[in-house]
Amino acid sequence: MRRGSPIRSTLITLLMLSPGLASFFGLFFYPMLVTIVRSLRPEGQQVGWTLQHYITFLREPRAREVIILTFVLSIASTLCSMLLSLPLCLVLRQKLRGHRFFRLTMLIPRVVPGLIGALGLLLLFGSRGWVNLFLMQVVPFINEPVRINYTVPGLILFYTWLYFPFTSVTTLSTLESLDPAIEEAASVSGANRWQVLRHVVIPLIMPGILAGSVLTFMAAFGAFSIPLVAGGNYRPLAVEIYRQIDFTPARWSAACARAMIMAALQVGFLTVYMRVLRRPVA
Amino acid sequence: MTLIRQYLKALWRGRRLLIYTFLLCFALLIYLPFLMIALKSIGRGWFGRLWLPPELTLDWYKWAIEVTNIPEITKNTLIIAGLAVGMATLIGIPTGWAFGRYRIPGKELLMAMILLPRMIPPIAYALGVAQIFYRLHLINTHFGVALAHVAVCAPYAILVLSATFEGLDERVLEAASVCGASPLRTFLHVVVPLILPGILSSMIFTFTTSYNEFTLTLMTYGKDTVTLPVRTYIAMGEGYWEVTSAMSILLVIPSLLVLFLIQRQVAPEKLVGGFKGV
Structure with missing residues (x-):
């Protein structure tokens, strides 16, 4: 569209890119740098270098618990999201009556603030919530309310509720871009419905499911609002970081060290995960 | 049988x-x-x-409105979301145009870089943002909180807008100029109507993101810039669940209304997608 000297067009491109790059460097790169530097400073000082905060945190026996909890919550909720998304998307793909409504329903956890989702879930699954009332009235042998809130399985459930749309939307869009001719070919060749699903459809949409699961994992790993209000005594890394600066005096350096550990763990896990994913596909 | x-x-x-x-x-x-x-x-x-x-x-609603000062907080939230949407759109239009229409060496890498803020846990850079803003006295200003929101909104706007601009067909523009339209006329009558839906959906999505943003707000708010999610959190901490519920309903209704209203115009599925080829 534009014809000019190459230098001029390069300049124009750079100029057009500059707002995006400025926001990236100013609002992400520089803050990350500040976080790194702060994590290496002695608490409350602007000079000197130390690895003290990393060492103190990693030596604490709690550190291992916190890190394991973070991984357990995010991996378990990612798996649950995949298990929920697959049947849901296979059903929604058939364009049953009212499928538009269920499609929108699928998005709702993503358009409301996580805090409110957490509030609603706490009320629903609380000892006086409808789930427990239902269990006590319908299921025999359950006379006492089942503890769901503030437990690890409960948290996994909450995480799944909040973050499964990433997986299901990606799965659904992959499923819908699937060529129906492939399935027809399989069933013409004599495969029954189950075989078509098991050997044709699922392997073909697997990349979509896995891509969605990466999104769910990232969101769940960085989850902050849900464990903050619904975690109780279970504090994953994000909440642990926030607790460092929530008190006076705020321990910024300690918080920054934990944040760097968290970012490193997430990037490390994702790198491994992607490597594992790529191998069979590529 | x-x-x-x-x-x-x-x-x-x-x-x-x-x-x-x-x-x-x-x-x-x-x-x-x-x-x-x-x-x-x-x-x-x-x-x-x-x-x-x-x-x-209906007492809890009366409490929510009188005691927790919902109108003031709603005003804060809307001002901040408006500023964030404006800034993200101003950033997203030129950058998205460059990404969508120009040949840039290393485009994939650059795009991955721009999207990085959505992959790193927000709390990690929220800590840095808070420290920088304390130094610049941006804490407790509407502009400051909105600027923090731009960190998550801008990558999103760039992504949606670059997809929109990429879909703009070169031949339509050529047809317009062949038919004798001046560049300005082409822009106003051909380009703008074609890209307006994309810009609108980007604005709606960034608005939703900012309206619901909690982590970055919690790190940068002050007593004059309390937003609805932060106030809900504070109310939950105070333990008045009934009042918190009333506030939540007031907060959630606009989100749900927007979702049901826009679902036919813009594919709301885009709201959660975002990473091509992850």
């Missing part, structure tokens, strides 16, 4: 029933929390093993 056919038919019908049961359970799981919040917000004395609150009241 007919027996087998009948049996299969019944199974088929049973399958449909099974599917609808599954969908019903799913819908209940998603909507019941909101129903619980709604009931909590209009109920009084709802203790013990009761399915419904024994007494209905």
